[in-house]
């Protein structure tokens with residue numbers, strides 16, 4: 119008997135095993151159970167051996183085998199191989215598969231006039247189609263999905279029942295005769311009569327209208343990406359002015375015509391989750407300038423649902439803006455009526471369908487950073503796949519880690535795995551907390567995890583913190599608070615199976631420190647269950663608190679004041695385009711400490727420098743100023759290592775700080791002398807990395823540790839990530855970066871879960887010894 123664990127349900131595993139057993143002339147059966155699949159086989163020993171080898175080598179594309187446990191039993195003289203009914207009892211440990219892009223076989227059928235599914239927008243098979251977003255609970259079988267209400271026609275049922283068919287037990291199997299359908303409505307809900315709603319949608323789009331298109335994890339808002347007026351209108355209605363919009367194109371060739379793609383980026387575009395890939399845009403690529411203003415990158419992705427392939431089958435459609443259908447940072451709309459109610463003022467028409475989306479899930483966003491894939495937003499195509507916990511942690515007790523505040527993602531963990539939720543957006547939006555609760559309930563139910571411990575950020579003001587405290591109190595659960603930057607580093611350590619101690623460079627926007635100040639430029643000595651602060655960027659005032667995040671000119675004044683400049687001087691006012699009165703008020707705030715927390719954040723230093731160098735005084739989205747600064751730096755030679763703007767290491771009785779006074783003096787002088795901005799931006803990146811590398815070297819001298827872990831939102835900055843890695847390796851360090859979870863706050867909950875599991879394990883060990 120073989121017990122196979124991993125992602126082995128809903129991915130064509132049983133028909134695959136059926137075929138394999140038939141080919142190897144083995145008898146027995148296979149069935150799903152709540153932990154995976156169980157296979158009983160008997161036959162010639164060499165055939166059995168071949169079967170076991172091929173089981174791993176030829177497993178279906180969407181499956182993932184975590185373990186195969188074999189135990190021998192007496193042959194019972196089975197004849198033939200069969201598939202037996204699911205066993206729905208017991209604890210659930212198997213993963214639900216993630217949603218998968220339309221496969222090549224289905225795509226060929228979609229576009230083949232002779233095929234019975236020609237132009238049918240919901241075709242799929244065991245190798246592709248929606249999974250997580252249509253599933254209510256596991257075992258993943260049709261009655262547990264939103265396909266339950268569609269009764270298969272005879273032909274579909276025959277495919278579903280035929281173990282040799284590509285659609286054997288493909289739960290969302292459907293055709294035009296028996297499955298979901300699409301229709302187009304106006305914003306008032308009235309159906310727009312047409313013979314073919316897809317063609318009608320294309321006509322609306324090509325005429326410059328905004329159409330809300332129901333997809334896999336929610337609605338997209340779509341406009342012709344080459345039509346500037348249409349893009350501007352969408353931005354205005356969506357109240358999203360600066361944040362880049364993603365563009366979907368037909369195929370890899372079309373993506374190449376918009377962006378200069380590296381081999382790694384091309385590969386990433388074609389992976390099964392079909393993420394949005396942030397790549398370097400080509401000049402004069404025909405995309406409307408308002409799609410991604412002020413930055414040299416474009417988020418491109420390829421169609422992943424049959425309906426999207428049908429839109430691009432029309433030669434008139436070149437590039438479509440496909441952005442999550444919501445107001446800024448609210449959860450994506452999924453339900454037909456909800457979409458009409460929430461988006462009626464934004465979209466002119468709605469392409470709807472009647473396959474219900476049960477789980478909201480945005481598109482995932484990735485980039486190639488320093489030659490390797492990095493997750494910026496982990497959502498469709500990844501959720502709810504498990505991320506492993508390190509083996510040395512043993513079996514983690516059931517726990518919930520609630521994540522951060524913005525870009526929230528929570529994680530549930532038990533045993534050897536953590537399950538991160540989809541990207542939930544900002545909890546403070548009107549519906550954000552509802553989405554959090556909704557998703558938590560679903561994933562707890564799905565994986566049958568009843569948390570015994572709740573893990574939250576140290577920040578007392580986070581909505582996730584107060585929610586966690588309340589929730590834990592109601593249930594009498596243990597609470598563990600984890601410092602933000604420790605969680606970032608611990609997550610990356612766990613991905614690489616590092617027990618520590620390591621030197622952690624936690625370079626970030628903002629996070630609450632153990633001293634109550636706002637951290638974010640941290641050199642930590644980390645173990646999984648604890649960390650010490652070794653060095654940090656020196657504290658500067660953050661006048662106006664949170665407001666300084668939206669208004670980088672405030673951070674610039676904070677930094678300049680701390681560096682000893684007169685922030686009311688004519689030069690500073692001119693450089694920042696700030697009125698004398700504003701600067702005066704801010705200076706008084708800083709000097710009196712009114713609503714002015716102290717921060718060591720590197721993200722805020724980037725903001726301040728961007729405000730000075732680019733005049734970016736106010737931002738429309740988080741980190742915009744820093745992203746633009748990185749954006750102009752890439753116009754400059756990427757081998758620049760000049761170190762004009764290096765923070766200086768200072769030691770006093772209390773620890774080491776990286777001071778930025780001399781950096782600011784050099785920078786302001788260069789601005790006044792009209793030095794090229796792209797040069798300043800490039801050298802600033804080089805200087806910052808040199809400063810942190812020096813701090814890491816200092817930490818190694820004191821501790822003997824030569825492993826450095828990079829994490830925090832600033833590691834999304836490709837230039838900074840590469841300079842740090844190269845520089846550190848040049849100094850003989852071993853450098854580790856995130857691969858499966860985001861270095862930004864989207865990855866925080868995984869790190870929190872790891873820290874809590876480590877704390878619980880060491881307590882347990884201590885209790886046993888005592």
Ligand SMILES: [Zn+2]
Nearest residue numbers: 221224243246
């Ligand atoms: Zn398929």
Ligand SMILES: [Zn+2]
Nearest residue numbers: 271274293296
């Ligand atoms: Zn059918």
